Amino acid sequence: MTTREQQPAKTEGRKDPWGVLLENVGKHQDRAAYHALFEHFAPQIKYYAISNGLASHAEELVQEVFVSIWRRSCLYDWRKAAASTWIFTIARNQRIDMLRKMQRTSAEIAVETEDLWQIPGDNENEPVTSLHRLMSERRIRESLSLLPEEQITVIAKVYMEHKSHQMVADELNIPLGTVKSRVRLALNKLKVILQDQNV
């Protein structure tokens, strides 16, 4: 176990550049930083919207995500999530929220989207685990390039096309069990499954 005094110094150097920009938006309403984040993430989010079947609302989703980033940036804590991870969860929540609003008929929404899908770091008072987080992120980045194409395809459909494992199976015309085993193999490589076994 590393001593507590050493940890911040060690991890400080590994702050990701987008996290620094995001903190500047949160602390100083830094517009240049905000613009740089927009330039980098908006084209990704626009593709995310299109691949999720929101082609005619893609720019609108990007706007909603960035308004939300502006409003929430003061809550961002680089120790709890990388900027890209944090922004992904905001994009995901805004996508869910937009679909819910479009599908809503008359009934009130009883539970807010944010109550169902958490943004990392919100309302959390646990000890900071930045080192663990940084390591697992790096591991995913490194392992992802080693995964076979068929596993990446399945994961991409789940994350980018809003498809359940069953829908992926139907679309690729393979059994559900095959989809699940591809996902399990991939998560195993990414060490998410290993965390299961530690339970």
Add this chain to the structure above:
Amino acid sequence: MTRHHPDSLSLMEYSAGNLSEPHALCIRLHLDQCPHCRSRVDTLNSLGAIMMEHQPKVTLSDNSFDQLMARIDGDEGGPAPVMPEPRVSPLQKLLGNDINDLPWKRQLADVSVLDITDRFPGQNERVVLQKLVAGGKAPAHTHRGNETTLVLQGAFADQNGVFNQWDFVVLNEQDEHRPVAVGCDDCITLSVLSAPLKLTGRFTRLLNPFLR
């Protein structure tokens, strides 16, 4: 301390935002009490971010950043920053302060139920709260389709072990069990039942996991 966790595949579907609202609620309530699974979901969220980064990028229209800034500078001073708020559990928002004090419907001597499906409009699943009185026994039963259950209060035991508060369990037609509420509290669970439409007419008495 929770012992029974959602599997990685369910957490991945949660992280991707693909679960139905009632299923997401079960996972969310478990996450609130389980640092272990929060850490797994954080990892999966990073996977989502990296997948997004590896996909094609689509150029935005020329004026979209200006439009955004116009909104930020909007006439009411723009969007208000989100402030950290005192934590209110989604469960509390949904069911109020005391889940014991709800309009429970008694089904058997030891078993009461409350159907809250109508709180999730447009979702194709049945959402049911069940209460087994402390020390009470439910009749032996199996399950139809997949049933996701989260223990909200107390604990129950069956041949698979003891399920404590915030434990997460998925049962299907292979699982026949005879749960008993253990400990001194009534055991209250939240269950989400995948409900094929052809079964809806018979659902009134097909309530899980204590009954069936």
